[in-house]
Structures are given as C-alpha cells and as structure tokens.
Amino acid sequence: MKEALSKNCYPVVIAGAGPAGVSVALGLLEARIEVLLIDAAPDMGGQLPSIPSPITNFAGGYKVTGRTAGKDMKEALLAAAERAGEDGVSLTYLPNYQVAKFDARTNELQLKSTVQAKDLTVCGERVVFCTGYRERRLQLPGQAECEPAVYYHGKGEDGDTAVVIGGGDSALLKLLAVAPQMKNVILIHRNKHLKARPDVIAKVSNLPNLEVFLGSQVVALARNAQTGKITVDIETMDGGGRQTRQADWLAVKVGYLPNTEFLADSLLLEKGHVVVDSALHAFDKEERMLPTVFAGGDIVNGSFPRIATACGHGMSIAAEIIKATFENGSLPDGK
Numbered sequence: 001m002k003e004a005l006s007k008n009c010y011p012v013v014i015a016g017a018g019p020a021g022v023s024v025a026l027g028l029l030e031a032r033i034e035v036l037l038i039d040a041a042p043d044m045g046g047q048l049p050s051i052p053s054p055i056t057n058f059a060g061g062y063k064v065t066g067r068t069a070g071k072d073m074k075e076a077l078l079a080a081a082e083r084a085g086e087d088g089v090s091l092t093y094l095p096n097y098q099v100a101k102f103d104a105r106t107n108e109l110q111l112k113s114t115v116q117a118k119d120l121t122v123c124g125e126r127v128v129f130c131t132g133y134r135e136r137r138l139q140l141p142g143q144a145e146c147e148p149a150v151y152y153h154g155k156g157e158d159g160d161t162a163v164v165i166g167g168g169d170s171a172l173l174k175l176l177a178v179a180p181q182m183k184n185v186i187l188i189h190r191n192k193h194l195k196a197r198p199d200v201i202a203k204v205s206n207l208p209n210l211e212v213f214l215g216s217q218v219v220a221l222a223r224n225a226q227t228g229k230i231t232v233d234i235e236t237m238d239g240g241g242r243q244t245r246q247a248d249w250l251a252v253k254v255g256y257l258p259n260t261e262f263l264a265d266s267l268l269l270e271k272g273h274v275v276v277d278s279a280l281h282a283f284d285k286e287e288r289m290l291p292t293v294f295a296g297g298d299i300v301n302g303s304f305p306r307i308a309t310a311c312g313h314g315m316s317i318a319a320e321i322i323k324a325t326f327e328n329g330s331l332p333d334g335k
C-alpha cells in the first residue's frame with residue numbers, strides 16, 4: 001500500500017474508507033484495478049469504531065463489535081493490497097484528506113488536508129463517493145457554558161446523574177454503557193416511540209435507575225459554577241409542561257446527517273442524499289446520469305443505513321467498474 005500520491009489521476013478514486021468505500025476497494029483490488037482511497041479521518045472504518053456492541057444484524061458480525069469489525073476490515077484491505085501489489089497493482093491510501101469539491105465534468109476532486117498538510121487536486125477515470133453519515137449537533141441555549149459536560153463523543157462517565165438525548169441506537173447504547181456506574185440515567189426523546197433496535201430497547205426498559213421523557217425536548221441548559229451540575233430544562237413537544245433535572249453530564253445522540261455538502265454543486269441530491277440509478281451511478285444537477293461517478297452506503301438516497309447495505313453497495317459498484325474496465329465483463333482470470 002502506498003501512502004503518498006505518485007500521480008494526479010487514478011483509474012478509480014474512492015472518497016470515504018468506511019464499509020462501503022473499503023468494499024469497493026476490496027472488489028477492485030481483487031480484479032487488479034488500481035485504486036486511490038481518500039478519507040478525512042486518520043484511520044479507516046468510518047462509523048464502525050464508534051459501535052461498542054456486537055453487530056447482531058450483520059451476517060458474519062454476530063459476535064463482533066463495530067470496533068473489531070473496523071480493524072478486521074482494515075486488515076482485509078491491507079492483505080488485498082499486498083496480493084495486488086505482487087501483480088504490480090497498487091492501492092494508494094490517503095488519510096487526513098477531506099474532499100472539499102468535486103467537478104462532475106472533469107472528475108476532478110479538490111482535497112483539503114485535515115492536519116495542515118498541503119491541499120491537493122486529484123482526478124479519477126471513475127469516482128466513487130462513500131462519505132457516510134456524521135452526528136447531528138444541537139444548538140441549545142446555555143450549551144456553550146456547559147461545555148465540556150455536553151458532548152457528542154467521549155466518555156463523560158463521572159457523577160451521579162447522566163442525561164442522554166435521543167431515541168435511536170446510539171442514544172440507547174450510550175445509556176446502557178453508563179447506567180451501571182450511575183445513580184440515575186435520564187433519557188429524553190422528541191418522539192413518543194423509541195427508534196432503536198428492539199433488543200436494545202428491551203435492555204434499556206429493564207434498567208432500574210432509568211427515567212424517561214418521551215415526546216419531550218431539552219429547551220435550555222445552565223451550569224452551576226460551584227457544583228458543576230447542569231440544569232436541564234425539559235418541555236413536552238405539545239407545550240404541555242416544563243420540568244427540570246440536575247445532571248453531571250449530558251450526551252447528545254440525535255441522529256445523523258449525510259456528508260454530502262461538498263457535492264451540492266455537482267451532483268443531484270435529495271434531502272442531502274445522492275440520487276442514484278439501480279447500478280449506483282450518480283446524476284448531475286441537470287439530472288443526467290454520470291456513467292463514471294458512483295455513490296454507495298449511507299449517503300445513497302433511500303438506502304437503509306446499515307453495514308450490510310454499505311458493503312453490498314461497495315461490491316455492486318466494484319462489479320460495475322470491473323464490467324466497464326474489462327469489456328467481456330469477466331475477471332481477468334475468468335472467475
């Protein structure tokens with residue numbers, strides 16, 4: 001595997017080294033197609049390292065946590081790169097570079113360093129976007145003065161009372177992780193129903209130290225300078241009433257946004273998601289299908305944001321590129 005550019009234009013450029021992007025790279029390296037893989041983060045895995053629990057809905061991941069799956073994925077890619085390297089085909093992996101702009105007419109990508117290295121421009125005969133999701137942030141009144149006791153990532157496990165905002169997998173998994181060492185855990189969710197996996201909801205329901213506010217939102221925070229406690233103002237969504245709780249820290253886990261802002265000028269998006277055809281080709285702003293531009297994983301419009309979907313998209317995109325690269329559609333060794 002190479003870690004520096006040896007040229008500016010590559011047969012295939014993949015943006016995003018989560019399960020979707022790595023799956024594209026695995027498929028292409030197996031077919032001995034050279035790849036440039038770019039990621040804004042310092043390491044591969046995308047969202048996988050933030051999944052602390054076994055991935056029960058991923059075939060092959062039943063006993064494996066997201067963290068382990070992320071490491072396995074990286075090892076699989078390094079091994080594939082080594083095999084391809086023996087045949088003179090390389091994987092170039094560029095961490096710490098964020099795609100800042102894409103030109104759909106030239107397939108040119110402008111890359112911004114996330115560690116103050118020099119910015120770069122690269123192009124791909126084919127370009128694949130697999131830039132995934134990021135956590136949605138809240139702008140609560142009083143939030144700034146409560147930092148760092150309000151967080152999106154990190155531990156925050158000291159104290160008696162923890163508040164978690166959200167009703168999906170991330171929120172409930174966070175609750176389950178901290179509940180054993182807390183006197184009280186409080187869950188606040190805007191909807192009347194939780195959206196997490198049934199097994200996770202079942203475990204949360206059994207917590208003895210849990211207080212739940214459904215159909216409610218946090219409307220303001222304030223921090224006591226002496227005690228460090230946060231006052232959390234909670235209001236029902238129908239405006240029916242306001243309650244206050246004291247917390248030592250608060251975790252915000254309120255869903256995800258697609259990382260596609262940099263594509264807004266070049267590709268057709270719907271609610272921030274890339275519109276694709278059945279072969280996962282993207283479209284330009286004039287709704288013309290782009291035969292050399294693909295999108296896969298969480299950022300695809302209408303996709304079910306899961307690891308299996310991302311891997312499936314990745315392999316399907318690889319198959320399309322292989323088909324287009326080798327005219328008869330078969331792999332070089334006739335597989």
Ligand SMILES: Cc1cc2nc3c(=O)[nH]c(=O)nc-3n(C[C@H](O)[C@H](O)[C@H](O)COP(=O)(O)OP(=O)(O)OC[C@H]3O[C@@H](n4cnc5c(N)ncnc54)[C@H](O)[C@@H]3O)c2cc1C
Pocket residue numbers: 015016017018019020021038039040041044045046047048050051052054055056057058097098099100130131132133134169170173259262296297298299305306307308310
């Ligand atoms: C807490 C949690 C629990 C989950 N539990 C499950 C589960 O049980 N089962 C399941 O199937 N799924 C689960 N998921 C969802 C699963 O992790 C995602 O669906 C999957 O990771 C999506 O893969 P992806 O490759 O599309 O995107 P991601 O994994 O998000 O990877 C995208 C990559 O693109 C990079 N990137 C973003 N923007 C840019 C840019 N401009 N330029 C370059 N790189 C960029 C990011 O750094 C990232 O590495 C969970 C997610 C979380 C957070």
